[in-house]
Amino acid sequence: MELAFHVFLVVLTFFFMEGVAWFTHKYIMHGFLWNWHASHHKVHKHTLEKNDLFALVFSVPAIVLIVVGSEFPELRFLFFIGIGVTAYGIFYLIFHDIIVHRRIKIKYMARSRYMKRIMNAHYIHHKVHTKYGAEAFGFLFAPRKYEKSK
Numbered sequence: 001m002e003l004a005f006h007v008f009l010v011v012l013t014f015f016f017m018e019g020v021a022w023f024t025h026k027y028i029m030h031g032f033l034w035n036w037h038a039s040h041h042k043v044h045k046h047t048l049e050k051n052d053l054f055a056l057v058f059s060v061p062a063i064v065l066i067v068v069g070s071e072f073p074e075l076r077f078l079f080f081i082g083i084g085v086t087a088y089g090i091f092y093l094i095f096h097d098i099i100v101h102r103r104i105k106i107k108y109m110a111r112s113r114y115m116k117r118i119m120n121a122h123y124i125h126h127k128v129h130t131k132y133g134a135e136a137f138g139f140l141f142a143p144r145k146y147e148k149s150k
Contacts, residue, residue, distance in 0.1 A: 013084025
């Protein structure tokens with residue numbers, strides 16, 4: 001039963017993180033920390049961009065959760081929440097940085113409707129190069145309205 005609960009915590013946290021990411025992207029990245037995120041909405045030839053600072057900031061809570069959950073048996077559940085946050089971060093890295101933005105050169109063609117939809121939503125998001133007016137703030141979920149018509 002304990003294993004099932006731990007797996008449940010990881011999965012629940014992973015999916016909860018999509019909501020956190022959407023909120024953060026819309027209200028923080030396109031809000032008061034636009035000065036960091038703006039670098040991501042501009043074409044450039046740099047390997048890194050100021051926007052990458054968010055990865056460092058978002059990794060801190062995951063690290064703290066994992067360490068505290070590891071060190072204090074009564075708070076062991078925090079370890080699994082930290083794993084869920086970390087798993088979301090790994091999926092974000094793979095989807096956003098590698099598959100969509102090709103920061104690592106790979107040959108990948110989206111075949112599934114799901115991948116096509118979330119990639120299209122992200123491309124629509126990047127049509128706006130300013131703080132205001134963007135849409136599609138999620139990373140691993142996009143409503144059906146972002147499916148390309150055939």
